[in-house]
Amino acid sequence: MGTICSPVPSGTKTSSDVCNADWMASLPPHLHNVPLSNLAIPGSHDSFSYWVDEKSPVGPDQTRAVMRLARISLVKKLMKKWSVTQNLTFREQLDAGIRYFDLRVSSKPGDTDQEIYFIHGLFGIKVWDGLMEIDSFLTQHPREIVFLDFNHFYAMDEAHHKYLVHRMQEAFGNKLCSACNVESLTLQILWEKKCQVLIFYHCPFYKQYPFLWPGKKIPAPWANTTSVRKLILFLETTLSERAPRGSFHVSQAILTPRAKTIARGLVGGLKNTLVHR
Structure with a gap:
């Protein structure tokens, strides 16, 4: 699938950075028309969990026993050590070549609005902030494609789902790729359509929006x-x-x-x- 250069120390700009950030655009021509499902795409696990807020409530993805224990401040500090699975932000992951993102989201208990946050034991950043960070990268790298896999939802009713999906539309607009036959999707086709974002939504709510791919497709x-x-x-x-x-x-x-x-x-x-x- 072409060469993905090794990351360089933070703060250093070399040709390797360009290679990582634009590796899809740099693939040889004979791979441009290969089904995207036949390419190896680098991804990250719990992609958003480079930062979690130990001052926030424990997430609804945890058991009641953990929630009770977390009333002790030390417990949340220990939870943070087990909740953080990444040490790079979305932008840094994208610059390093990551194109598949594993995402878990939740509303926050006590919030009066419908804001949605990333979650892994403890709450992370707002989903909106993460989407904007990804969109900024894609605007600067128009031939890179990302897979956003929303596979866990917590404390979310229909209104929360609608709010989240509308935020996706607001963030990515015409960059969104409608669900279609997997084998028909190639880099060349996506480039021609100027589509850069595939969103997989592991919830029946996907049926209401053509740009949401069913979770069973990934x-x-x-x-x-x-x-x-x-x-x-x-x-x-x-x-x-x-x-x-x-x-x-x-x-x-x-x-x-x-x-x-x-x-x-x-x-x-x-x-x-x-x-x-």
Whole structure:
């Protein structure tokens, strides 16, 4: 799928930055008409969780037991160590070449408006702020395509969904790609239509809007293991079993902590326990 250059230290501008930020535009011509589902697209897990607010309420994605414990300020500090799964902002991820984003969203208890936030245990930034950051990048890089996978929704009624979808329309406008036959979608076709955003919406609400792709069009099987060996076997198996046509496919190359994993590495956090080992 072409060369993706290695990231460079923060604050440094070199030709590598340009290569990462425009890798789709830089692909050789013979790949421009290959179905997008046949290209390997770099992605990130819990893409928004580079920042979470330990001063906000615990998210509705957590159990009541965790919510009760979180009344103790120290608990939220520890939760933050296990909720943050990225160290790059949306813009930095895009500049590094990431094009698939795994997104979980929620309303915030007690809010009188319909604002929606990213969430992973604790609340992150407003979804609107993230969408605007992505749109700014896409405007500057008109041949790059992104996949936004909204796969978990918490504390959201129909009014919240409508608000969120309208914000998507407001942010991306004509950049949105309507759902269509997966095999018919190529870089060349998207470039000609000036479409840059595919939004997958894992909720029946997608039926009301032509630019929302059903979640079943991008299955993301989950290994749910702390074992590298089991993870690799799972990835190889699910990749070989993926549907040959009709959908994209996400390979989640991630390790998932269990309760005992968290207990053992409570203070160290996710990064030190499962990443740096």
